[in-house]
Amino acid sequence: MRTVYVNGDYIPENEAKISVFDRGFLMADGVYEVTSVLGGKLVDFEGHAKRLERSLNELDMPKPPEFDDLLEIHRELVRANGIDEGLVYLQVTRGSDGDRDFVFPSAETRPTVVMFTQAKPGLAENPAAKKGIKVISIDDIRWGRRDIKTVQLLYPSMGKMMAKAKGADDAWMVEDGEVTEGTSNNAYIVKDGRIITRALSNDILHGITRAAVLRFAREAQMEVVERNFTIDEAQKADEAFVTSASTFVMPVVEIDGATLGDGTPGPVARRLREIYVDEARKAAV
Structure with a gap:
């Protein structure tokens, strides 16, 4: 069973939960990145992090509190799940204000951060x-x-x-x-x-x-x-x-x-x- 990351916690995938009011679920109000893994290491990570920051800025979405730690979180997920060749999926949404509304929640609302790995043996030799x-x-x-x-x-x-x-x-x-x-x-x-x-x-x-x-x-x-x-x-x-x-x-x-x-x-x-x-x-x- 995979270890996934949700809002600061590393947990088994079957225990992962987000709010039914999360705007990513209700309104596709979220952005994402996919980083490849070769030999247990991350490919083009800096580029993906910069593009994520740009996407957040373009949508006036606050940076999640763990933004500056994303490299270490990626590495920990790769390690925890034994990924040699594969992918790390990262999604950031505007979070949940406890109800459904077209208006953005307050800037203090914590963005939702979800990350998981996908093992893809043979990625390089597809x-x-x-x-x-x-x-x-x-x-x-x-x-x-x-x-x-x-x-x-x-x-x-x-x-x-x-x-x-x-x-x-x-x-x-x-x-x-x-x-x-x-x-x-x-x-x-x-x-x-x-x-x-x-x-x-x-x-x-x-x-x-x-x-x-x-x-x-x-x-x-x-x-x-x-x-x-x-x-x-x-x-x-x-x-x-x-x-x-x-x-x-x-x-x-x-x-x-x-x-x-x-x-x-x-x-x-x-x-x-x-x-x-x-x-x-x-x-x-």
């Missing part, structure tokens, strides 16, 4: 990365502040189910004819050796893995172009991939039924995954 994934396109009908990592994940979840129903692995969301991002990842295409991905804005999540991968790409003398692209352009690309904390760099081999290249992961995606996993292990804390 078989899917060797064969690539298939994606479909769907309309992007989410709210306009996708740069804030909120727990409003119903539509991305529906998108994954739409993909599953069509025999695909994931979905890319499209707005005004152009790809925004995947349901839980940033999207890229490669054409003539150039890596093309949408520039940062309120339209997409500012991926922590995205930032690291693009930095590594430039250091490896790969050309990166940050601009919008269409599904039609993506289908004609040499290769494609997505990035996220839980999948690192994941090659895409089919988009809306169109096979990319020879239908196997391309050299750019394969190389970037290799670099990222290697550098992530070196820098993990």
Whole structure:
């Protein structure tokens, strides 16, 4: 049985409780982060902590009292649950004022903090990365502040189910004819050796893995172009991939039924995954 963290306490998962009036439960009034674990150490933790702070600020949500201790709490959960490869999930909500109200509770209300681990043996050697994934396109009908990592994940979840129903692995969301991002990842295409991905804005999540991968790409003398692209352009690309904390760099081999290249992961995606996993292990804390 896992040990989880709830508002200052490490407890067995079957004893974990939050209020039925918690605003994360009632109104999706919460933010979250997922940090990967490789070799029992945390990957890109500083980036996740900074993005969490930004999300809290953007929603005028108070920092929880344990904010400055999050690294140690992560490490303790990894240790307590014996995680070698896996994930640590962290969620902060605006808490509970003891009833349901659209108006925010007072600033003195304690934010709710929930954390738990997920063991994912083989995270670095994911078989899917060797064969690539298939994606479909769907309309992007989410709210306009996708740069804030909120727990409003119903539509991305529906998108994954739409993909599953069509025999695909994931979905890319499209707005005004152009790809925004995947349901839980940033999207890229490669054409003539150039890596093309949408520039940062309120339209997409500012991926922590995205930032690291693009930095590594430039250091490896790969050309990166940050601009919008269409599904039609993506289908004609040499290769494609997505990035996220839980999948690192994941090659895409089919988009809306169109096979990319020879239908196997391309050299750019394969190389970037290799670099990222290697550098992530070196820098993990």
